[in-house]
Amino acid sequence: MTSVETVTFDSYSTLLDVDAVEAALEDAVENPRPISQHWRSRSLMYTMVANEIDAYDTFYAFNRAALEHALETHGVDLPESEREEILATYHDLRVFDDVQDGMAALTDAGYDVYVVSNGNPEMLASLVETAGIDEYIGDTISADEVETYKPNAEIYRHAAARTGTPIDAIAHVSAGFFDVLGAQHAGMTGVWLDRGKVPWDGFAGDPDATVSDIRDVTDVIQKRD
Known part of the structure; x- marks a missing residue:
């Protein structure tokens, strides 16, 4: 196996806690949990369907459409100003506690670190500022x-071309099973970040490695090398 030179990270659910959007819904709806879950799952569905039917739009636009669908499905009618305020929480999500220390360990060990995300550039700029990771990453790479x-x-x-790294020398870390499988299919080492919320979806194989904390990524990669 080619030694890992570069480590890429997903953003939402990996570096940032998207469950925090429920807090933004609490003041507007009586039962935010099902709306939040519907919103997130629909948003991801839109991106995957868009890939197949050439219907690309920015992730933020899909996020807006998914929120509107979630609200309508659950019979909630909010004015546009409130919907936009809820959407804006994606620019200020809570950062998981292991992010900065985990990335610092990787850079100290000599790995190049990047973020590869479905988020559009404006969302990723907010992510870097919120997470305080500018000193650790080479750049953010957007699906846009x-x-x-x-x-x-x-x-x-x-992402491999942007980082200047052979694709088989990249380890991609994500809490999303589909993201790990996609990275593996493209030729990367896929590392699943198990945040303890759902089990691994094993229908198409297993991740190359599993961690429960970003601070463990460095050790896992070095052991594989």
Whole structure:
């Protein structure tokens, strides 16, 4: 196996806690949990369907459409100003506690670190500021650059080109099973970040490695090398 030179990270649910959007819904709806879950699952569905029917739009636009669908499905009618305020929480999500220390360990060990995300550039700029990871990452790489979403192989190949790293020398870390499988299919080492919320979806194989904390990524990669 080619030694890992570069480590890429997914953003939402990996570095940032998307469950925090429930807090933004609490003041507007009586039961935010099902709306929040519907919103997130629909948003991801839109990206994958868009890949297949050439209907690309920015992730933020899909996020808006998914929120509107979730609200309508659950019979909630909110004015546009409130919907936009809820959407804006994606610019200020809570950062998981292991992010900065985990990335610092990787850079100290000599790995190049990047973020590869479905989020559009404005969302990723907010992510870097919120997470305080600017000193650890080489850059953020957005699906917007190729107008293709995960798990399509094109975005991972584009990430390899942007980082200047052979694709088989990249380890991609994500809490999303589909993202890990997509990275593996494209030729990367797939590392599943098990946040303890759902089991691994094993219908198409297993991750190359599993961690429960970003601070463990360095050790796992070095052991595989």
